[in-house]
Amino acid sequence: MLRSEEQSARARIGILGGTFDPVHVGHLVAAVNVRHELALDRVLLVVANEPWQKVGSRPVSDARDRLALVEAAVRSCPGVEASAIEIERGGLSYTADTVVELERRHHGADLYLIVGADVASSLDSWERVDELRGRVRLVVVNRPGAAMFEPGMLQGWDFSTVEIPDLEISSTDLRDRAATGRPLDFLVPLEAIRLLRERSLYVVDE
Numbered sequence: 001m002l003r004s005e006e007q008s009a010r011a012r013i014g015i016l017g018g019t020f021d022p023v024h025v026g027h028l029v030a031a032v033n034v035r036h037e038l039a040l041d042r043v044l045l046v047v048a049n050e051p052w053q054k055v056g057s058r059p060v061s062d063a064r065d066r067l068a069l070v071e072a073a074v075r076s077c078p079g080v081e082a083s084a085i086e087i088e089r090g091g092l093s094y095t096a097d098t099v100v101e102l103e104r105r106h107h108g109a110d111l112y113l114i115v116g117a118d119v120a121s122s123l124d125s126w127e128r129v130d131e132l133r134g135r136v137r138l139v140v141v142n143r144p145g146a147a148m149f150e151p152g153m154l155q156g157w158d159f160s161t162v163e164i165p166d167l168e169i170s171s172t173d174l175r176d177r178a179a180t181g182r183p184l185d186f187l188v189p190l191e192a193i194r195l196l197r198e199r200s201l202y203v204v205d206e
């Protein structure tokens with residue numbers, strides 16, 4: 001096989017991990033733009049089972065509910081998929097484990113780990129980060145409010161940046177909006193809003 005044919009035969013998969021508590025259009029805009037810029041076959045929104053950075057600091061919604069919201073949100077978004085891989089594995093969710101499992105499931109695929117600029121600056125604290133560096137290419141997207149992104153922070157990573165529209169949207173703000181009865185419209189995809197209303201998620205008991 002010619003080298004170019006070998007290359008075109010390799011699947012190109014993006015991994016956007018998160019708590020998605022709840023999913024919002026910032027996540028989707030990042031996923032579709034990175035997919036487009038880097039010609040990825042698909043981008044997986046990998047829903048953390050127990051996000052190790054967040055457990056203990058605040059209550060995290062049930063993983064099945066967060067996954068269902070992501071599934072609803074990607075329904076009208078070709079090339080972007082919800083992944084239950086970390087929920088199926090159970091326990092604390094470490095990206096290093098997820099990447100090993102994705103390599104097993106998609107043998108020979110090129111994996112692109114997508115993170116917002118806020119996350120890019122804390123990668124050094126991640127579990128088994130040295131192992132991750134060798135297994136994925138990193139893609140950093142801009143995020144308003146994130147500390148100035150210094151490429152020097154990412155020494156040892158094979159990384160690129162993708163510029164996306166600045167969207168000052170966070171799950172933290174959305175949880176606050178829901179709790180205080182303010183609208184989530186156009187910040188969260190409609191299908192996900194319908195589901196969270198159906199399940200009465202993020203509302204505070206009166």
Ligand code: ATP
Nearest residue numbers: 017018019020026115116119143167169170171172
């Ligand atoms: P929280 O406020 O609860 O931390 P969040 O909005 O940051 O929620 P996460 O699930 O923590 O959402 O983020 C998952 C990934 O998506 C991270 O890499 C994060 O940087 C990225 N991301 C989240 N929101 C945006 C946004 N508005 N623009 C760009 N990237 C984003």
Ligand code: MG
Nearest residue numbers: 019118170171
């Ligand atoms: Mg976050």
